[in-house]
Amino acid sequence: MKRSRSASSSSSARKPLAPIVLLALVLAAAGASAQDARVAEARREGKLVWHTSLALDSAQRLATRFEQTYGVKVEVHRSGSERILQRVMQEFSAGIKNADVVNTSDTGHYVLLKRKALLARYTPAGAERIPAGFRDPEGYAWGWRAFPLVVPYNTRLVAPADVPQTWKDLLDPKWKNRLVISHPGYAGSVVTQIIALEKLYGWDYWAQLARNRPMLVQSIHDPGRTVMSSERAAGVNGADYGLLYTERRTPGATLAAAYPRDGVPLIFSPTAIMSFAPHPSAARLFTDFIFTRETMQILADAEGLYVAHPDVTYPPDRLKLSELKMLVVDPEEIDKRTEEVKKRFVELFGA
Amino acid sequence: MRSTVVRSTFDRSVPVWIATAVTLVLLMILPLGWLGWVSVSSEQGATLANYVQVFGDPHLQKALWNTIVLAFWVGTASLAVGVPMAWLTGRTDLPGKRVIRALIMASFVTPPFLGAFAWVMLAGPNAGLLNKIYRGLTGSDDPLMNIFTMPGLIFVVALYSFPYVYIMIVNTLELIASDLEEAGAILGASRLRVALTITLPLAFPAILSGFILAVLQALALFGSPAILALPAGFHTITTQIWSFFQYPPKVEQAAAFSIPLLLATALLLQLQKRLLGRRGYAGVGGKTGARRPIPLGRWRWVALAGVFAVLACTIVLPYAVLAKAAFAKAWAQPLSWDNLTLANFTFTFFEYSATRDAVINTLELGIMTATVGAVMAALLAYVTNRRLVPGHQALGFLAVAPVVIPGVVLAVGLFIAYTRPPLVLYGTLAILFVAYLTKELPVGYAQADTTFKGVHPELEEAGRILGAGRLRVLREITAPLAKSGIIATWCFVFIGVIRELSASIILFTPATKVISVVIFDLKEEGQFAAISVLGLFMLAMTFGIVLLMQTALGRDFLGAKD
Incomplete structure (x- = not known):
């Protein structure tokens, strides 16, 4: 700066x-x-403890780059957003101060952590150019990456005419036992999706979907893998980056993604430094590092992520966010409704 | 120094026994006390509200019911498989008995969660390899079996529980005198009739208690239901208890929900003890004469095929599919040249940063627990066998008492007890160590107990008469004799620690992950290849260390004996 x-x-x-x-x-x-x-x-x-919900391979590659650049070791703890919150809070309430940087795909978490005064305020270098949607007005958490939640499907199992055009298409009984869904008790992005579709169609949508008995998996990257292995024909949700993005660009791929017309939930993944971070300098250095144009360009090119940096260019085959009808849920609302969402989900889907 | 010990009326070993007793009380009483207290506590003071809430919730009632269904059928299926197999290998002229016993032992060492995971790849309704083969052969649209169902879960859990029944029965069959059976045969009863009307009733207590052991296994298991039941949309008690820890954690409810599991286990064990304690069976009690194996005739090969079919399901198929997934780019695709890769190994060991720490933690915990556990078990078994302190029976009871605590329940207790002052162990390896030690002590004690029963007290008495103190006798006479038994104890505890998941999953923190937890993390993420690599590595490591221990320390013992 x-x-x-x-x-x-x-x-x-x-x-x-x-x-x-x-x-x-x-x-x-x-x-x-x-x-x-x-x-x-x-x-x-000495090191940095990074909790992230970024897909495991991507997170590991990024950590290695940081280690090679600065010679500071990164301890990567990749898990689902909700699992990360559970672990960080469980540690904190036992008086253990281990976490430095936390990155989850549940914007509600940062409302909660801020309320509990567990975040340190830090403005990463170049933050003044970060677009409005990626910012926390008080400057505690910064939107780092974003991705749409889409419908992954297997091209060998789903005929072109059957590819879901809207979320409601998934309610058709022909999808019974053919769907897979990621769990809101594990994946933060699913919490956002459930609220977004509940606002469009009410809880009835999810109740009807449960009747098609989708297979329950945990990670938001698992529906893509499950569909790819042909265990299920399509996914109710899948993060449109990482495997789902890279796999479907390979020749002969059977994995594809549908963008429902009635709206695609856009998931923001903020990052923040914990107030009790045991390695605060490394945490700040790392935060600057992940916000550099260079890092972000890699995330956009290799992982298919949308990122906060305005100068990053996207691969030509990547849809522009402006071309999609996006569903965005307010962080405050997510924070308020997370428990309700998890409870209802378990009631409807059984686990 | 030594002479003073001999002259002193105060035996220097007494503090050792007291310390051991105190440790045992701390391992058990503190966590269970906290568990009980938290289950009836609220911000307003003592209450039964947690119980009302937990047992009034229809969703949780369902989890309870699912557990009962699972446990009952696992017990039954384990009998259906374990009893005939025990009879075939213990009583008949079935060929290949050594191989069969070795394979059954291998299924003992296999962590059930790894087996469950392998069965996802074998019998997932659509991508499962067996179902694909079945569809290819029959042209059917329906799968041969769907592993993500209650029957599927029962099947997989039974595969890794039947060895408990098997071992129970095989040991009893060896004690049943064959003259009764021969008398029956002479009087003209057919082989089947002899088996059903003579052998079976004699082995009945063992069969029932084998059933109970299998039921206990099924009740306490966490990994298999988490891998097979959750995708199908149902919970068992253990997975439900684990779910209570989601943010915001409901520890009080987890505690309340743990109590019935604890009580059920305690009750079943009591029942088992009664069954085994009854001595009304004149025929059981000692080997008499030579026993002629019952000839199976033309049924030999049919029986052998049946036995190998079972062992294929527990060992051969799961390990084959794990090996395939470890070397394949896409596990569900055929293993062709373009699908072969070593990248999974590179990723797991060199790129995935959690692996290294987890391997180190696991080894550290395994070796520490096995060493401390073996020493403690040996001391306790020695004290109780030689009746060295008043109340030694109570010590023996305390050593086996943790058997009644399922791993998840123990973990909830330890979590509550050691996340608060004065002892904040949570977040360190120490809490896992305490959990493993408590959990494995009964197994270790049972093994050590058998060992000391085999070491005659006369030799020790001779040493003492010649003027050696108790510790010197222990070191120079008892220890060398008991050595191989103690090494076996060490190995049992070590294996138990390496494969532990149900307590670890609640007690680990990001800084204290162990291999089983990393495998579970990878499962949640859907990383099949990395799980397969780690799973195989974990087994290789277990076998490697056990072999090392046996050759490094065992040969010495054998050499001394010659």
């Missing part, structure tokens, strides 16, 4: 060029040494 400010001041002033250039150089050097000091501090802390 310092560096960019000094750059703009040098371009605005024209006449006494030499001193300004000198000043810029000094500032840049100061910036560089400040950065060195941060890295040294992070190294002194």
